[in-house]
Amino acid sequence: MPKDDGIGASVKRREDTRFLTGNGRYTDDINLRGQTYVHFLRSDVAHGKINGIDTSAAEAMPGVLKIFTATDFESAGGIPCGWQVTDRHGQPMQEPKHPILAEGKVRHVGDPIAAVVAETYEQARDAAEAIDLDIEELDPVVDMVKALQDGAPKVHDDLTSNLCYDWGFVEENKDAVNEAFGKAAHVVSLELTNNRLVANPMEPRVAVGDYDPWGDTHTLYTTSQNPHVIRLLMGAFVLSIPEHKLRVVAPDVGGGFGSKIYHYAEEAFCTYAAKIIKRPVKWTSSRSEAFISDAHGRDHKTKIELALDAEHNFMAIRTETYANMGAYLSTFAPSIPTWLHGTLMAGNYKTPLIYVNVKAVFTNTVPVDAYRGAGRPEATFQIERLVDKAARELGVDPVELRRKNFIKPEEFPYQTPVAVVYDTGNYHATMDKMLELADYANFESRRAESARNGKLRGFGIAHYIEACGIAPSNLVGQLGARAGLYESASVRVNATGSISVYTGSHSHGQGHETTFAQVVADMIGVDANSIEIHHGDTSNTPMGMGTYGSRSLAVGGSAIVKATNKVIDKAKKIAAHLLEAAPEDIELKDGKFSVAGTDKSVDWSGVTLAAYVPHNYPLEDLEPGLEETAFYDPSNFTYPSGAYGCEIELDPETGKIDILRFIAADDFGNIVNPMIVEGQVHGGLAQGIGQALLENCVYDENGQLLSGSYMDYAMPRSDDVRGFTVDHSCVTPCTHNPLGVKGCGEAGAIGSPPAVVNAAIDALHRAGHTHVKHIDMPLTPSRVWAAMNG
């Protein structure tokens, strides 16, 4: 049994009281004295040459303080890209400049051209309408394939083409892969699209820049998943502000899903403008603005092929993917379709040979970067759709085909042909668990019942693998990352025994304040309520890399464990002194230090008090105080995996799909707070089902965003995502981090899209619509109906 508030307990999230009562402190709640407001005038054309910007009338408008254009940023750097991908030929990717405000050209609808700072937000908007723009429209490139054709308009005139890179992985295996296809008994292929998505966190982005001339210090309050990364990128590369003069604070953040990882132009603008205006400058994105300025996600076009031998063993996988980068390279954009996608193309299977080709393409659209799952959903979708199609074409059970090719439990650690080594897993167990919870055995009778009601019922399966706990710094350095991916923690024990933990990770919905306290409480044996978790302020947390890639517990939690262990080691020395025993003989249990084999003991607060009131203290051997910092750099990724089952009913008259059951049997390794894990899976499933059935970010051929508001961008609502069964009882602990945890934040969004699509295809095939091989997401009623009747 877990302790009441220790590891394994479903402790209620302590942060929820303030969130649910409207007392969260979000960036938009921060209002500084003398604050001014900025409104960005954004391009309403996808591609154009800026012939002139006349701000004179606007400058004379009431309340206007200053209007900025690109010329005000001549001394600033561009927004940097944090990852350099090397192409198939050993050449670095093409990396265009990303100015804070458009220089010479606008490259997507939403590209900021000018920034009006005024006394009020409405005055800034009024003045922006009075700016006279002379923009000569140019032909845009929107379609990735057309963007690579000869003579296509170039998004960046100084690049040789719209190709960012042509990446091959594993390039050395290419010939062997082709050879395997030549020898294959069966080849199954599929062309598919991974639809472009907009993250849509509940809280839009906000930035408040502040400058203190007396200390020459800058402060940026921003909606970020990683304030230290923003401080580093913005300080070092854009505005040349050294770290000690720049504080970045990301207070409560209302969801990110990846879209708040990146350093955005608006952040640099507010930081810089506050110094020029000599007053704080605030920007609050509207929802409409978020659609055209937050980095988008996914947007891949792929052809994937699978070679099988006569016994249906997987021999090889070959893919060709076009990945949309949008108009500029967002912070981690180049890494998503490559290292976070190609390395997962083995899935859960023993496919000895894999070759992944990715062409990253610039288009006149909003930049694309990581979105919940980032690369791994794209990989999983391809593999799991293809394996399903293979089972159908070969006439075998999709469960059996998967089982046959699964890596077996005894084969771990398992070296895949795509560089990564899976430490642990048991895919047979998760698959069995899912089928049991789904009552798969009785599916047929449920299907017959649906058929009597004129509905088509189908069951879809997907098994996913992901690489989380991002990431070993030396490895990602070799792969082109321009940052390390360790995490940090400081554990400050206060004199009376309460504990303040400072983590470099950031919570924006994940519940760190609860979970991390449980870990420390469990290790020391004190009440979790005596522990406070601090995050989000570069002025008091050690340099950390933030939260994304399901890394916070696996990497950030490990740093906390390390720091806490250092604290415990020192506390034991103090206890040994107080108890006149050797440190090796001191045991810590339930918040009490005792000498092994005796009844001599001192409790936690006795030791902490001694540390700060060191009257009876080994001062010659030990410093006073009890505070330790640790950095943890993982030695491998973690590999959560799971089996997802989706049971749907399809209305053949309208093509509408209803999800009746969704079963997620995940292996997340050890679990600290089951309730929070379930919540994370629910959220991920909602977003994955959103991608599969509803969400679609669409541009027309002129580069105008057709889905620029909730009138056309369909977010999942509660009645779209009913009835999840979530299980995490299959546990193969991670072998290389101290908690044995793997991460759970993205799984739902990774595993669910193929399960939903497989279910739809299953329903159609069982009803005789066998001509439908695939339907691209989202499976809107119109698309399903068209496929059925096509």
Add this chain to the structure above:
Amino acid sequence: MHNFEFVKPSSVADAVAALANGEAQPLSGGQTLIPSMKARLNAPEVLVSLTGIAEMQGVSRDGGALEIGAATPHATVAREAASHFPGLAGLAGQIGDPAVRARGTIGGSIANNDPSACYPAAALGTGATIVTDRREIAADDFFQGMFTTALDEGELITKVRFPIPGASAYAKFLQPASRFALTGVFVAKYASGVRVAVTGASEDGVFRWAEAEAALSSNFDAEAVAGLSVPANGMISDLHGTSEYRAHLVRVMTQRAVRAAS
């Protein structure tokens, strides 16, 4: 949003007078007008609120007709029309979400004539009378294509009079994002015959499906329209559905409305 003057008259006469200033616009529930002002797509100088006018509020029975004040919110119609005209109450209860239904009004919806809005289907599907401050307009003459109506500049809808049918129902297929009607069909059965009005589907806005009306007038059964279809040509095609799909839904939703009304 640009600055504007706000007036809140308590009579239709005062409202009409306030609207005589060409730059004024009526504000009813504000569920369409306010978002368009916030997006700076619309910038009236004066907003004339209709919500303080008692004679424009409420649901009342007048013999075989149900009269609804133009400024009556959808939630009120859903509640108060239920015992008189369940088909209309059912439609009102399917509009938007509770917040929208609490503020949005029948007059605003009909004046706006959004091609995907629900009320125009009920008005046209019943042959309702649109009563304004100066005249009465038959629904057949009122709706003149997407966002276009017979209203003159400054003319105010004061109420809508619905002849209560013997049986009726509204079948709405949701546009997945906005949850307006991707295609919605209102079917009403009168002693004189059946009326069928379709919203959400046509590039010309709400329309009557004459063939279905004829078929259903002689046999009020979903099967009566099973073999009928409307041409895809002229139907809306967008992210959410092709014109072929909408044409198909016209038939499916008509059948569902008939089944629900039977």
